Amino acid sequence: MSDPLADSAERLFAAHAGKDVIHAAENGVFPQALWDAVARAGFTAALLPEHAGGVGATAAEAMALLRIAAAHSAPIPLAETMLAGWLLAEAGLPVPQGVLTVAPVRVSDVLTLRRTEDGWHLTGTASRIPWARDAAAVAVLAEGPDGPTVALLRPDGFTLARHGRNLAGEPRDTMAVDTALATDAVAPATFGPTQLRAAGAAVRTVQIAGALSRALSLSVQYAQARVQFGRAIGKFQAVQHNLAVLAGQAAAALAAADMATDALAGGLDPLRVGAAKARAGEAASIAAGLAHPAHGAIGFTQEYELHFATRRLWSWRDEFGNEAEWNGVVGRAVLAAGPDGLRPLLTAA
Amino acid sequence: MQALTFATPPADAGAEALRGEVRRFLDDEMPGRTPLQRAASWSGSDPAFSRKMGERGWIGMTWPKRYGGHERSALDRYVVLEEMLAAGAPVGHHWIADRQSGPSILRHGTEAQRQHILPRIAAGACSFCIGMSEPDSGSDLAAARTRAQRVQGGWLVNGTKLWTSDAHHADYMILFCRTGAREGDRHGGASQFLVDMEQARGNGLTVRPILDMRGAHHFNEVVIEDLLLPEDALLGREGDGWAQVTAELAFERSSPDRFLSAFALLTEAVRALGPAAPERAAVAIGRLASHTLALRRLSRSVAGMLQAGEDPALQAALVKDLGNTLEQDTVETVRLLVDAEPSEEDGSAPLAAVLAHLVMTAPSFSLRGGTREILRGIIARGLGLR
Ligand SMILES: Cc1cc2nc3c(=O)[nH]c(=O)nc-3n(C[C@H](O)[C@H](O)[C@H](O)COP(=O)(O)OP(=O)(O)OC[C@H]3O[C@@H](n4cnc5c(N)ncnc54)[C@H](O)[C@@H]3O)c2cc1C
Numbered sequence: 134m135s136d137p138l139a140d141s142a143e144r145l146f147a148a149h150a151g152k153d154v155i156h157a158a159e160n161g162v163f164p165q166a167l168w169d170a171v172a173r174a175g176f177t178a179a180l181l182p183e184h185a186g187g188v189g190a191t192a193a194e195a196m197a198l199l200r201i202a203a204a205h206s207a208p209i210p211l212a213e214t215m216l217a218g219w220l221l222a223e224a225g226l227p228v229p230q231g232v233l234t235v236a237p238v239r240v241s242d243v244l245t246l247r248r249t250e251d252g253w254h255l256t257g258t259a260s261r262i263p264w265a266r267d268a269a270a271v272a273v274l275a276e277g278p279d280g281p282t283v284a285l286l287r288p289d290g291f292t293l294a295r296h297g298r299n300l301a302g303e304p305r306d307t308m309a310v311d312t313a314l315a316t317d318a319v320a321p322a323t324f325g326p327t328q329l330r331a332a333g334a335a336v337r338t339v340q341i342a343g344a345l346s347r348a349l350s351l352s353v354q355y356a357q358a359r360v361q362f363g364r365a366i367g368k369f370q371a372v373q374h375n376l377a378v379l380a381g382q383a384a385a386a387l388a389a390a391d392m393a394t395d396a397l398a399g400g401l402d403p404l405r406v407g408a409a410k411a412r413a414g415e416a417a418s419i420a421a422g423l424a425h426p427a428h429g430a431i432g433f434t435q436e437y438e439l440h441f442a443t444r445r446l447w448s449w450r451d452e453f454g455n456e457a458e459w460n461g462v463v464g465r466a467v468l469a470a471g472p473d474g475l476r477p478l479l480t481a482a
Numbered sequence: 483m484q485a486l487t488f489a490t491p492p493a494d495a496g497a498e499a500l501r502g503e504v505r506r507f508l509d510d511e512m513p514g515r516t517p518l519q520r521a522a523s524w525s526g527s528d529p530a531f532s533r534k535m536g537e538r539g540w541i542g543m544t545w546p547k548r549y550g551g552h553e554r555s556a557l558d559r560y561v562v563l564e565e566m567l568a569a570g571a572p573v574g575h576h577w578i579a580d581r582q583s584g585p586s587i588l589r590h591g592t593e594a595q596r597q598h599i600l601p602r603i604a605a606g607a608c609s610f611c612i613g614m615s616e617p618d619s620g621s622d623l624a625a626a627r628t629r630a631q632r633v634q635g636g637w638l639v640n641g642t643k644l645w646t647s648d649a650h651h652a653d654y655m656i657l658f659c660r661t662g663a664r665e666g667d668r669h670g671g672a673s674q675f676l677v678d679m680e681q682a683r684g685n686g687l688t689v690r691p692i693l694d695m696r697g698a699h700h701f702n703e704v705v706i707e708d709l710l711l712p713e714d715a716l717l718g719r720e721g722d723g724w725a726q727v728t729a730e731l732a733f734e735r736s737s738p739d740r741f742l743s744a745f746a747l748l749t750e751a752v753r754a755l756g757p758a759a760p761e762r763a764a765v766a767i768g769r770l771a772s773h774t775l776a777l778r779r780l781s782r783s784v785a786g787m788l789q790a791g792e793d794p795a796l797q798a799a800l801v802k803d804l805g806n807t808l809e810q811d812t813v814e815t816v817r818l819l820v821d822a823e824p825s826e827e828d829g830s831a832p833l834a835a836v837l838a839h840l841v842m843t844a845p846s847f848s849l850r851g852g853t854r855e856i857l858r859g860i861i862a863r864g865l866g867l868r
Binding site for chain 1: 485486487488490501505561564565568569748749750752753755756757759761763764765766767768769771772773774775776777778779780783797800801803804855857858859861862864865866867868
């Protein structure tokens with residue numbers, strides 16, 4: 134690919150998202166230099182419309198950046214900052230600089246807005262919020278008196294009830310919110326929690342494709358380099374076929390990422406996003422289950438980098454809806470369409 | 483390792499109008515056809531149906547107009563293919579000619595061969611069979627023993643082809659055989675020929691039926707004894723057979739017939755389960771649909787890459803391997819969702835009949851067009867492991 138934006142992203146992440154940076158991030162050190170470089174390059178604003186501070190990139194370009202970041206296991210809230218900015222911009226609210234994240238991310242968590250004399254009051258608890266501890270602001274999709282409402286929440290408006298992490302060591306915090314908000318920090322949402330979940334699923338799908346491509350390239354390189362029984366293990370047909378299956382799953386995840394990107398750019402059709410997230414999630418499971426055996430014990434160590442990719446795959450497949458949840462959504466749509474509606478549903482452009 | 487990439491399928495504004503046309507055509511043509519007939523997918527053959535498609539301009543769609551083609555885009559063609567397959571239309575008569583033989587002739591044929599054959603394929607009036615496999619040469623195509631010897635006025639062919647689908651109907655065969663010494667290169671010394679089957683049958687070429695395990699006559703043994711082919715039967719260049727056949731297989735491996743062969747069963751399952759099906763069924767059906775959508779994306783991407791003149795052999799092998807796996811998964815998934823004992827006997831419910839058909843044909847999906855193991859070998863080579 135001779136795409137200058139993608140090339141510059143490859144260089145940036147290769148230079149700034151090394152093993153030490155990832156380990157440090159997992160141990161609680163926010164990768165400031167990496168983040169600053171990414172922000173300076175305009176990547177964090179890539180999904181924003183230009184009037185909201187965007188850089189004139191297409192959704193496809195933004196998602197390509199996200200995929201590359203994920204392929205490098207860059208331990209930063211790029212997906213979350215893109216998603217939050219997009220949510221705020223859709224609602225016509227200002228998009229602050231710095232680390233952004235979204236809430237809630239779990240179906241069972243609800244944040245409630247009610248009107249007060251001079252503005253609004255937001256209350257509730259939201260668990261597993263990515264990077265809440267580092268966020269300059271949180272884009273909240275709350276239940277308001279007139280339906281779904283977007284609120285711009287600053288760090289002084291919530292406390293962290295729990296500092297958690299996902300399997301990949303990425304921050305996943307519980308926020309307790311009980312705060313007044315000014316009128317200009319609140320706006321009606323153009324969509325509800327289902328679409329936010331779909332948008333989250335779309336970005337995770339793209340990230341899975343990135344991490345999976347990394348698991349594939351590491352596995353192929355390792356199979357070419359590691360010698361047993363007098364030859365590279367990649368010369369054994371059993372190993373070749375496992376890696377061919379792994380490549381098939383990487384291809385399926387790339388297709389899923391493209392589907393998710395299209396959906397993100399145009400209406401977030403739950404069928405398309407659901408199919409994408411479910412397919413990518415399944416690919417993640419199969420691929421991780423092949424990349425590890427191909428590496429033997431070295432892949433099971435902290436020293437070797439495969440786990441940066443596989444732990445992300447194991448985390449992201451369950452975030453914003455796992456395969457069962459999204460396949461269920463797709464299946465319901467298919468069953469509702471019936472035998473005569475099936476073909477048009479699946480072959481719609 | 484080279485990064486694995488699938489180009490974005492090219493946009494095609496006209497394709498959706500075309501889709502409407504194809505759907506209207508199918509609405510007119512398909513109602514009389516039973517679910518079991520539809521289950522045959524692209525193995526189902528109906529020359530009259532192929533002619534009607536030819537009249538609409540839906541065969542040889544991307545070929546130059548001077549050869550009876552229509553100069554449409556690969557994506558237009560894709561729309562026709564997928565609508566036909568998803569509906570279970572009987573496209574078998576022209577399928578192989580449209581998919582691979584025609585494109586090979588367009589690429590390697592002489593002007594006379596193109597003029598003579600391509601317009602008839604595009605009209606839906608000319609069918610092809612593939613003469614690659616032999617008794618001792620299946621996956622190892624380079625081991626083919628059938629030999630064409632240069633003689634006065636042409637070529638003299640001897641050998642046996644096996645598993646030749648539709649050799650008993652086809653107007654032509656593209657024959658892959660030896661014409662020279664390998665000279666150190668296993669892939670050297672092979673060529674392809676255009677065999678006019680009508681002239682050849684009884685004049686050195688004998689087609690013997692082989693019944694498949696369902697009892698159907700689909701493929702054949704083709705015994706060739708001193709068959710004289712004219713000089714101009716050579717397709718492409720003498721000795722270039724291996725390169726030509728490999729390119730042909732890329733056309734064969736990525737199109738939607740490699741993942742929609744079980745679509746009739748999905749359709750019948752959706753009908754039988756209904757909208758109030760239990761969650762378990764919704765999840766399982768949804769999974770098949772999700773896989774189908776992802777494959778569709780990959781397959782359309784390969785269609786675009788072929789149109790752009792790229793060589794997506796790796797991508798095509800990936801599509802076929804994933805696609806055959808989905809087709810076979812569909813059978814095993816649906817069986818467990820419905821209470822139907824598979825049976826094609828008269829009076830069987832449509833679901834039972836379609837299930838029976840697919841249980842009995844599914845093993846072939848990962849054999850024809852290159853076995854699963856061979857595809858995975860090609861993928862491994864593409865990854866740089868071989
Ligand atoms: C329904 C149907 C229609 C067909 N139609 C045609 C047709 O029209 N024209 C035509 O030419 N052919 C046709 N074929 C033949 C088809 O191309 C061959 O079956 C296929 O190439 C495999 O060859 P084989 O059957 O001889 O199996 P073999 O090559 O003997 O293989 C047997 C098993 O060994 C495995 N194997 C072989 N080599 C290797 C290796 N190097 N590494 C690992 N595993 C290996 C295979 O994967 C397979 O599992 C058709 C087949 C079917 C089932």
